[in-house]
Amino acid sequence: MTLSKEEKKAQAEERARVKKIMDEVGRYLQSEVPTLDGKTKDKQIKYFSGASLVDALLSSKWGDENDDLFVETRKEAAEFCTGLLSSELFIALRTKTKKRPLDPEVEKKRKKSSKPLKFDVVNDAEMFVDSPESYYMWKYSPMGIWAWIIGIGVLLGVVAMALVPVWPG
Secondary structure, three states, X not given: XXXXXXXXXXXXXXXHHHHHHHHHHHHHHHHHOOOEEEEEOOEEEXXXXXXXXXXXXXXXXXXXXXXXXXXXXXXXXXXXHHHHXXXXXXXXXXXXXXXOOOOHHXXXXXXXXXXXXXXXXXXXXXXXOOOOOXXXXXXXXXXXXXXXXXXXXXXXXXXXXXXXXXXXX
């Protein structure tokens, strides 16, 4: 069964709309979710918990009535975050160290300590877990305005250097 041109166009528009929403939500969450310092192999990373991501999503404009995306419950937010995980906006992590205690006083002392947690990257994570004990790391990195300005400047510089031999003089 083949799809008509109108159906293919509608599907392409829907995919583009969903990608745009996911990018917008990803940018917002990356700026709003609190992160902590950690380490994977020899690389320093910033990580966050699954519960803090869901909390940030529920307290955002998408937690209220919204035409594009409306997330009302923690379960719906976790399902949407599973889509973000499968889109590879962030990566699941597994701690190498012992499990952290749930005692708030011990937690405060751990946060004050300068020794970061150590992690392994989980490549086959399929489900997002809404828990303070599940950790993730951002893979999504939006281009900032300075990257665009520097890129355009380099491009104009190369064009100017190429035009020097034909410059009237």
